[in-house]
Amino acid sequence: MEGKKKILFLFDVDGTLTPSREKITQNVREMLESIRKKVYIGFVGGSDIEKQKEQMGEDCLGFFDFGFPENGVSFYEGEVLVEQERFINVIGEERYKEMVNFSLEYLSKIDIPVKRGTFIEYRNSMVNISPIGRSCSRDERKSFKEYDVKYRIRERMVEELKRRFDKYGIHFSIGGEISIDVFPKGWDKTYCIRHVHGRGIREIYFFGDMTHQGGNDYEIFKDERVKGVCVAGPDDTVEKVYEKIKEIN
Ligand SMILES: [Mg+2]
Incomplete structure (x- = not known):
């Protein structure tokens, strides 16, 4: 293996990495750990970082290459807060x-x-x-x-x-x-994409559960800079991630 590919796997949090309003499962954490050796990983969710930590664990920032709480209006690279805009x-x-x-x-x-x-x-x-x-x-x-x-x-x-x-x-x-x-306007999940530019990422795959019109993943799912994958919940996310990893290998 020649190191990581310049690909970002970006995940919605609620309903995608975690069951709705619940905590992340071991199964999902193991999946993230294993794919991180091959691709960059990031999360994007509407809640602030405190709520994300409640669902994904206190150490969640260190677990991802990129963290986008509040749809990326706050931007973390690992545990470092790089940028934060205000309403x-x-x-x-x-x-x-x-x-x-x-x-x-x-x-x-x-x-x-x-x-x-x-x-x-x-x-x-x-x-x-x-x-x-x-x-x-x-x-x-x-x-x-x-x-x-x-x-x-x-x-x-x-x-x-x-x-x-x-x-x-x-x-x-x-x-x-x-x-x-x-x-x-524009502070939906597509907001986070701007932070990825200039960091060498060539392709973004987005996984989300609310990709229908009116859903909070709709805008980024449809965005032409992103390859969207619709999932039905955390177990389905794990399955579809492994499928994609096989495809790009
Ligand atoms: Mg969701």
């Missing part, structure tokens, strides 16, 4: 404030069975808006999800937000079970 630097205080004020007013006018707390959560790379509030219990979360399917609470709010704030280059989408994700 507020891109959107600006004035526009952000206008969007928050509008959202709070909108939320105050909708009638849903239960409201709790933390309706707007400000993060480094995104803002999260939740009509029920993020501090709701698990049962309340479940009831809201059902209510939302029926009455399209989030869908209607997203439509309204888009209508008003599209001109500011802000992206809104339904995220998870109770919230709306807000980030600058």
Whole structure:
């Protein structure tokens, strides 16, 4: 073997390397360890690095050549943080404030069975808006999800937000079970690709479970700089990775 190939195997985290909202299995870790001798490996997920560590282990950064938490808005090479962009630097205080004020007013006018707390959560790379509030219990979360399917609470709010704030280059989408994700346009998973350039990588394979339109892997899956592979869960990922490794050998 003449060392590593200039190929990156890039993985979505939730539903691809780990079961949904659960921890990584030994089986997947062994697969990553074995292919790392042949190709470069990286992960890309919407959550911040703390949440990624909860799912993939405290040592996960050292386990990959490239780490892209927050879709690559934070960029790690091994354990070293190389770059980190901020939501507020891109959107600006004035526009952000206008969007928050509008959202709070909108939320105050909708009638849903239960409201709790933390309706707007400000993060480094995104803002999260939740009509029920993020501090709701698990049962309340479940009831809201059902209510939302029926009455399209989030869908209607997203439509309204888009209508008003599209001109500011802000992206809104339904995220998870109770919230709306807000980030600058282009900060989907394709954002991370820019960091790989100039590092000698000639080919990128991306593995993800939400590759359908509206899914959070859709944009990168379709990107022409990437060869997309759709997986049905961690076991399927392992299988498809070994298939690809055989093909490129
Ligand atoms: Mg996923």
